[in-house]
Amino acid sequence: MTTKATSIDIAYRAGVSQSTVSRALRNSPLVNEETRLRVQAIAKELNYKVDKNASNLRTQSSLTLALLLCEDPTNDDSLINPFFLSMLGSITRATAQQGYDLLVSFQQLSSDWHADYEDSNKADGIILLGYGDYMDYEEKLNKLAAQNTHLVIWGPAQHKSSVLSIGCDNRQGGVLATEHLLAKGRRHIAFLGDASSHSPEFQARYLGHQQALKAAGVPLQKGLQVDAISTESSGFEAASQLLAQKRPFDAIFAASDLIAIGAMRALKEQGIKVPEDVAIVGYDDIPVASFANPPLTTIKQNTKLAGEILVESLLKQIKGQEVSNQLIPTSLIERESCGKKL
Amino acid sequence: MTTKATSIDIAYRAGVSQSTVSRALRNSPLVNEETRLRVQAIAKELNYKVDKNASNLRTQSSLTLALLLCEDPTNDDSLINPFFLSMLGSITRATAQQGYDLLVSFQQLSSDWHADYEDSNKADGIILLGYGDYMDYEEKLNKLAAQNTHLVIWGPAQHKSSVLSIGCDNRQGGVLATEHLLAKGRRHIAFLGDASSHSPEFQARYLGHQQALKAAGVPLQKGLQVDAISTESSGFEAASQLLAQKRPFDAIFAASDLIAIGAMRALKEQGIKVPEDVAIVGYDDIPVASFANPPLTTIKQNTKLAGEILVESLLKQIKGQEVSNQLIPTSLIERESCGKKL
């Protein structure tokens, strides 16, 4: 193994032309079966692999997808949102299943990631996984779409945006959570999470919450909504603030599991029992949820399916097929934070 | 933006040759400052990006690293070991920092991953992150090393292997854990984790445990070691088995946080209090650890540093520089599962 074998080496050994080698290796029906087998045997023996740079250059495609994880710059610790990590896993798998490679990159929202990957022919398309506040980069996104970049983003579809979006149905998840709490007999349900348009996901969950309340004829109490971002400490803060209000409540719908866990800590410190005094539902079903105390009932986003759809849609777009935004349904995972199963 | 601009388009507009464009874009000192600026301005205007396939083909390098995550096939759910996820994050960052791209791939140990990436010129080198039992693929690894593949693996250095290894100092971590338990006055310390050579990491931790015991003059009780793999349920099983033995113990050193958490569940179910009755130390410091109840004291592996060293070493190897195996020190994170801080 001194130097890498090329198709010419194989051609020489097999006594055929380099073109034939290329055809044989790609299983072209044009080439004689016997020749093909001979060529393939020699290729295997020499441990030959097609040079991707050469073939990509020639075919002008890369069989590679780029995944851009846009992180919240505030959180500069090497800690990644566990939900994203789970998405990363499923996207990697789905990409491999389709015979593509995956280039992964972490980006600050601020940086000039726009199209670097596709423009330089490193990837055929881009998947963008970003945090909450899409408004910041909506402009960039639209510009990209206008340039015919192949791009799919994870998240709620934006009204004015023409970018292909795949996301979970946050409103439906919100409905599910609140319906569950209602079914457990709770009537004073607090919502922990930013409900402004800067967090479209959380906002949609809150909207679902309101919808379920309305459907059940239970009045919404605005005072029971407290802002929080998706961290344990923010959840702790929000719950403490809620408690300080002295406004009675018997349940919490937390916009994320991390918030729920922080909230549970705050409740425990004040001697409030979960689920006896306050029932609680989270959102995401991150691994920690099942280890919480008590194990957390939560809304699960199907990351496996999401990854598959993301990759599938992007590939369709690349091939010029019709694609449309999709909303993936969520499901409720019942554990013990809302009391005994019904 | 109809079609992608090439260096020829720029040459045409700038009124220079394509060679000069190439030089100007690479900031070659050979080219006149004024020309360079003009060319770069036009490139920017046309949104030009160097075609990676072409330049890689020409230079025979890819500025890309491949990360192979070899998963335990038993665990076919989309759940990835949280520790690996954390490594993935830090490797991605370290790679980007060095100006390289990262190709990520999940592999079954069984599959023929060997060198696909480097052989096909998609990557300049490979980082292998695998689960416990390296013996299964040691042969493959040695073959690769013999082929001059640029490769670095995460894990304990193997005696007979010539493969570059970077890993945490598991023995030292074991010493740390047991010393801490000893300092808390515990004398009957159980060890939960496979201590055979099939799990070299766990085995090294167990060896560290023994070493600390010996240094303190506390006799090792072999009966207090129970096998477990790194899952919550296996930890639960192991602790249950330990309890069933009726051999008294006042502390547990779990070979991983997941095992520790499962063990805590088993203890709780039997009404045994942590840390009053039994103190417990885990290993890894995965995110769940701090949310456990009580928060888990554990041995932290510095994944940020590990990722950096992994990438750095691989790059050195690629450049033909001297490299050697490295052991990264661990540290103890004290929380509440061993009682009050001293």
Next chain:
DNA sequence: CTGAAAGCGCTTACAG
């Protein structure tokens, strides 16, 4: 079924 040839878009000696 097979071969000779062009060309993907760069980088880099070589000559001036």
Next chain:
DNA sequence: CTGAAAGCGCTTACAG
């Protein structure tokens, strides 16, 4: 400082 030319290793019309 600049240009003409070769060549990285493939794929694929084109001709036979």
